[in-house]
Amino acid sequence: MMSEKIISVDVLARVEGDGGIQVYTKDGKVDKVLVDIFEGPRMIEALVRGKTIHENISLVARICAICTVSHRNASISAIEKALKVKVPEKTQLLRHLWHYAEYIESHVLHVYYLALPDFFKQASAIAMLPTHTDTVVEAVVMKKYGTELMKLLHGRKIHGENALIGGFGRVPTDEELDYFAEKAVEFKEKISAFIEVWGTLPIPDYCERETQFMCCNPANGKFGFEGETILISTGEEYPVEDYKKLTNERVVEHSYAKRSKYNDKPFTVGALARLILIGDRLTGEAKEKFDKYYNDKWKVNPIYNNMAQLIEALWCFEQIPGLIDQIKALPDSEIVTNYEMDGKGTAAVEAPRGTLYHSYEIKDHKIVHADIITPTAQFLDDVEEFIKTAAEKLLAEDNPDTELQLEMIARAYDPCISCSCHMVKLVKQ
Amino acid sequence: MWKREKKPVVGVFGFSGCAGDQLAILHMEDELVDFFTSADIKFFHMAQSHQEVEHVDIALVEGSINTDKQLAELKEIRKKADIVVALGTCATHGGIQYLGDNEKEFEERMLLVYGKDGKIPEFSELVGNPIPAKPIHKFIEVDFSIPGCPIAKENFIPIYTKLISGLKPSKYPYPVCIECKFQGNDCFLLHGEYCLGPVTAGGCDACCPTFGVPCVGCFGAYEGANFESMIEKLIEIGLTEEDAKRKLMMFGGEATELALKGEK
Numbered sequence: 001m002m003s004e005k006i007i008s009v010d011v012l013a014r015v016e017g018d019g020g021i022q023v024y025t026k027d028g029k030v031d032k033v034l035v036d037i038f039e040g041p042r043m044i045e046a047l048v049r050g051k052t053i054h055e056n057i058s059l060v061a062r063i064c065a066i067c068t069v070s071h072r073n074a075s076i077s078a079i080e081k082a083l084k085v086k087v088p089e090k091t092q093l094l095r096h097l098w099h100y101a102e103y104i105e106s107h108v109l110h111v112y113y114l115a116l117p118d119f120f121k122q123a124s125a126i127a128m129l130p131t132h133t134d135t136v137v138e139a140v141v142m143k144k145y146g147t148e149l150m151k152l153l154h155g156r157k158i159h160g161e162n163a164l165i166g167g168f169g170r171v172p173t174d175e176e177l178d179y180f181a182e183k184a185v186e187f188k189e190k191i192s193a194f195i196e197v198w199g200t201l202p203i204p205d206y207c208e209r210e211t212q213f214m215c216c217n218p219a220n221g222k223f224g225f226e227g228e229t230i231l232i233s234t235g236e237e238y239p240v241e242d243y244k245k246l247t248n249e250r251v252v253e254h255s256y257a258k259r260s261k262y263n264d265k266p267f268t269v270g271a272l273a274r275l276i277l278i279g280d281r282l283t284g285e286a287k288e289k290f291d292k293y294y295n296d297k298w299k300v301n302p303i304y305n306n307m308a309q310l311i312e313a314l315w316c317f318e319q320i321p322g323l324i325d326q327i328k329a330l331p332d333s334e335i336v337t338n339y340e341m342d343g344k345g346t347a348a349v350e351a352p353r354g355t356l357y358h359s360y361e362i363k364d365h366k367i368v369h370a371d372i373i374t375p376t377a378q379f380l381d382d383v384e385e386f387i388k389t390a391a392e393k394l395l396a397e398d399n400p401d402t403e404l405q406l407e408m409i410a411r412a413y414d415p416c417i418s419c420s421c422h423m424v425k426l427v428k429q
Numbered sequence: 430m431w432k433r434e435k436k437p438v439v440g441v442f443g444f445s446g447c448a449g450d451q452l453a454i455l456h457m458e459d460e461l462v463d464f465f466t467s468a469d470i471k472f473f474h475m476a477q478s479h480q481e482v483e484h485v486d487i488a489l490v491e492g493s494i495n496t497d498k499q500l501a502e503l504k505e506i507r508k509k510a511d512i513v514v515a516l517g518t519c520a521t522h523g524g525i526q527y528l529g530d531n532e533k534e535f536e537e538r539m540l541l542v543y544g545k546d547g548k549i550p551e552f553s554e555l556v557g558n559p560i561p562a563k564p565i566h567k568f569i570e571v572d573f574s575i576p577g578c579p580i581a582k583e584n585f586i587p588i589y590t591k592l593i594s595g596l597k598p599s600k601y602p603y604p605v606c607i608e609c610k611f612q613g614n615d616c617f618l619l620h621g622e623y624c625l626g627p628v629t630a631g632g633c634d635a636c637c638p639t640f641g642v643p644c645v646g647c648f649g650a651y652e653g654a655n656f657e658s659m660i661e662k663l664i665e666i667g668l669t670e671e672d673a674k675r676k677l678m679m680f681g682g683e684a685t686e687l688a689l690k691g692e693k
Contacts, residue, residue: 039445040499047538059679125476158456
């Protein structure tokens with residue numbers, strides 16, 4: 001018997017990029033779920049071949065606007081590893097600050113602008129302005145903090161050219177940094193209060209199932225967003241150079257984003273994975289919120305990713321004042337320009353939505369081979385599985401909100417399809 | 430042009446790219462509420478759900494066209510819109526993924542990225558068949574272009590404000606190099622360092638040189654660009670001709686491609 005298509009989310013709205021959801025049934029049961037990605041093929045890995053390492057970092061940052069910092073950061077790290085570039089401590093700390101700015105921008109955008117409207121059955125954050133004025137205004141000013149801090153280090157809110165191999169073009173002044181240190185204290189209070197509000201929202205439980213998680217394991221044993229090894233919920237740990245073993249990328253016909261599996265099973269990366277695997281290393285108020293809200297449900301329900309992102313954003317605000325003090329105490333340094341001509345290097349950073357791998361082979365400062373694996377390419381298989389579990393339950397109940405509920409799962413993952421959510425249509429045949 | 434009798438209906442549509450131009454709108458935090466209230470934003474799928482449109486006064490279209498499915502959707506948008514604005518370098522020039530008419534290289538890239546057993550796999554009708562990336566004016570009539578990777582609000586707001594007021598915007602007249610002078614910056618080229626400011630369309634307020642880093646050309650070519658002289662200068666400061674042309678082509682799209690071939 002042919003599969004019958006029951007639910008068709010033509011385009012997912014409120015995500016970054018273009019994708020949709022198709023649910024097929026057979027004999028009254030959900031047969032398969034396809035999250036199709038029709039964002040056209042851009043083939044960045046092919047087009048960077050023959051480009052210089054400096055041209056490469058400008059190009060790969062443009063894979064994604066929301067995680068432009070993570071892409072540029074991962075690319076610079078992999079190239080510096082390949083060519084044995086050692087950057088001074090001040091540069092390393094400025095890069096942490098740059099990365100935290102992106103976390104604030106991305107997590108606030110996702111939780112407040114993209115995910116929150118679902119919980120109030122609204123079309124957008126702007127539509128919530130008359131009824132939830134304070135929350136919307138708070139989101140706008142908090143995101144502005146993130147984008148302005150990105151601009152300070154990046155040169156622009158999106159695709160800035162200031163972060164270079166070996167250092168930063170322009171280093172911010174102490175006065176500029178002081179402003180962001182002061183403001184971080186104010187926003188820490190705001191997001192902490194919002195976490196309490198989020199904690200009261202009912203979290204749907206229709207999609208629960210077991211899965212696997214992965215994230216970078218920071219070498220200093222602290223919480224953080226980069227590492228030389230990857231930690232897996234199975235208890236295993238691998239060096240980032242083994243990334244192909246962890247992702248096993250494959251092409252599927254319904255998506256221009258590739259897919260990944262580990263041990264032949266889907267897995268999840270992102271804020272939820274990080275808090276499940278290394279959340280006990282959080283400090284300060286972020287740790288208090290984690291202890292208060294973390295429970296075993298997080299391991300079976302991706303919708304908790306929203307709360308995990310809020311806790312990470314709080315952690316970033318808490319880190320920034322101390323980090324800025326450390327940066328100010330160090331002398332400015334020149335951009336490192338003396339490095340090898342050839343080499344191979346792989347780096348992983350945690351983008352806001354999960355582990356991001358950049359791997360290069362370089363000859364005469366030109367890219368010979370590039371391999372980039374994005375978080376979304378890693379977790380799409382798991383999104384399909386969670387949607388399948390949910391669709392079985394919701395269709396059995398004849399739930400009137402099925403499309404919205406399925407979209408909420410996809411949105412909770414914060415997919416960066418360079419993607420977006422358009423409409424979900426229910427096609428009953 | 431449409432006439433302002435009511436708030437204009439606006440749609441923001443996205444094709445292949447990084448979604449940076451839609452995001453640049455969301456990143457205009459100070460103007461965000463004005464953006465969403467000064468017009469009737471009927472379609473903006475990165476920001477809102479529940480949308481279906483029969484007609485829009487103004488369509489802002491981001492991204493290059495990379496599949497036949499996107500091409501069909503683009504043609505639908507043209508039918509529904511009075512004014513179509515290409516938003517960002519992917520839509521205006523094809524973006525970093527632009528390949529010109531080089532079909533052979535397109536096949537090679539597809540094979541390299543998606544190839545299996547030496548063949549390009551078939552993609553389902555859900556996602557459409559791949560085609561070489563092109564800017565939207567190759568397929569439909571475009572009324573205005575706002576380049577940038579991503580767009581800058583210094584350029585976007587004046588043009589958009591005129592459009593939603595029923596007025597005809599004027600083209601942005603300067604290359605980055607002039608804006609850089611307005612900012613009072615020192616010149617990279619005069620110090621023997623690479624910069625594409627003289628041949629790149631302005632509208633960004635020379636944000637990169639003002640920050641102390643050279644212009645990489647992300648707004649595409651300025652209409653009156655003197656490529657010959659630019660290449661000469663780049664060779665003089667130590668680049669090879671090949672290096673210079675490759676840098677010019679990073680964001681240059683068709684206009685630069687034709688100019689470099691001597692066909693314009």
